[in-house]
Amino acid sequence: MFVSAVAVAVAWLAGRALHAVHTPADAAAHVLLLVGAFVLARLPLRALAALRAGRTREVYSLSHVLLNLTDPGTLWNNMGLWRDVAPDDFPAAATALAARLALAAALGPADRLLDIGVGCGDQTLLYAPQVAAYTGVTSLDAQAAVAARRCKGLAHAALYTLDASRPQSWPAAALERAADCNKIVALDCLYHLAPDRREFLTYAHSLLAAGGAFAAADLVRGDSPSFLQQLGLRVVCAFAHTPVANFVTVADYVRLLESCGFTAAAGWTVSVEDVSADVFDGLARFIKRRDASLGAHLQFKPYSSFAKVLAWWARSGVVRSVVVTVRK
Numbered sequence: 469m470f471v472s473a474v475a476v477a478v479a480w481l482a483g484r485a486l487h488a489v490h491t492p493a494d495a496a497a498h499v500l501l502l503v504g505a506f507v508l509a510r511l512p513l514r515a516l517a518a519l520r521a522g523r524t525r526e527v528y529s530l531s532h533v534l535l536n537l538t539d540p541g542t543l544w545n546n547m548g549l550w551r552d553v554a555p556d557d558f559p560a561a562a563t564a565l566a567a568r569l570a571l572a573a574a575l576g577p578a579d580r581l582l583d584i585g586v587g588c589g590d591q592t593l594l595y596a597p598q599v600a601a602y603t604g605v606t607s608l609d610a611q612a613a614v615a616a617r618r619c620k621g622l623a624h625a626a627l628y629t630l631d632a633s634r635p636q637s638w639p640a641a642a643l644e645r646a647a648d649c650n651k652i653v654a655l656d657c658l659y660h661l662a663p664d665r666r667e668f669l670t671y672a673h674s675l676l677a678a679g680g681a682f683a684a685a686d687l688v689r690g691d692s693p694s695f696l697q698q699l700g701l702r703v704v705c706a707f708a709h710t711p712v713a714n715f716v717t718v719a720d721y722v723r724l725l726e727s728c729g730f731t732a733a734a735g736w737t738v739s740v741e742d743v744s745a746d747v748f749d750g751l752a753r754f755i756k757r758r759d760a761s762l763g764a765h766l767q768f769k770p771y772s773s774f775a776k777v778l779a780w781w782a783r784s785g786v787v788r789s790v791v792v793t794v795r796k
């Protein structure tokens with residue numbers, strides 16, 4: 469208020485001074501000059517006001533909580549496999565789900581692996597030392613940059629920021645590396661592909677031959693959700709920017725794989741293991757514990773809301789967590 473009053477006074481004086489020197493050609497130019505003087509006069513006065521307010525405001529907040537956290541050393545971001553791990557050990561659960569996929573794909577030292585949705589590269593650090601060549605793909609620049617920094621010592625690994633929904637859009641270098649792969653894993657990622665998984669699975673089929681394998685930790689939907697449950701799932705998907713079309717039943721998932729070429733007639737074996745009992749509840753409990761210990765200091769709301777969704781999935785079976793394995 470004070471700032472504006474002083475600015476008006478300065479503008480008025482400027483206007484008077486200008487009027488005394490010239491006779492303005494027209495009224496519009498005069499008004500423009502006054503507005504300009506008003507805006508210019510406010511700038512130093514605002515800076516002064518901010519300085520005065522700064523003297524009475526604290527520099528502190530709760531951001532110093534970050535100074536007290538220890539570096540976790542890992543940046544996992546999957547739902548975890550909460551079997552035989554301590555209830556507060558998220559990295560161990562996340563590593564266990566990643567290890568479950570390595571087992572499903574029967575990774576070995578001669579394999580050339582294409583890894584989808586690598587996030588910040590923890591799975592690169594886990595898988596790359598187990599194989600002869602490693603190609604990782606993930607969609608977010610920020611995460612890919614972190615992954616690249618953490619994995620730069622791995623000479624036989626290459627990381628790309630790409631959309632796995634549309635492999636045909638990948639650059640030649642990535643396509644060339646992928647074409648040489650005999651194993652593919654996708655850790656907690658395929659349900660994000662848009663509009664659905666079809667293009668990726670068709671591409672995956674084109675890469676794999678006898679001795680090859682594809683393994684994914686993925687989400688599907690229960691067999692007979694009620695109308696309200698389907699509505700609830702739509703809302704969750706909208707919030708999570710995840711296509712609801714990916715939440716198909718196990719039977720539809722298998723049909724999709726077949727239509728992409730992974731048929732028994734062609735020698736492919738498809739298996740889908742439901743691991744929901746070791747996934748949703750464990751993660752929901754872990755998030756609740758984290759919320760109870762850190763939620764008062766750090767912004768935990770998105771995770772505590774997600775924990776409620778996980779508990780709903782665990783209770784109702786509306787969404788199921790599965791390990792999909794395809795081998796020849």
Ligand SMILES: C[S@@+](CC[C@H](N)C(=O)[O-])C[C@H]1O[C@@H](n2cnc3c(N)ncnc32)[C@H](O)[C@@H]1O
Pocket residue numbers: 543544545546547562584585586587588590591605606607608611630631632633655656657660661662
């Ligand atoms: C739930 S996180 C899992 C991250 C990582 N696999 C882990 O276990 O820590 C899903 C990851 O998939 C990536 N992603 C989502 N959509 C993708 C797409 N269309 N193409 C490639 N990556 C994608 C996300 O950026 C994210 O890093």
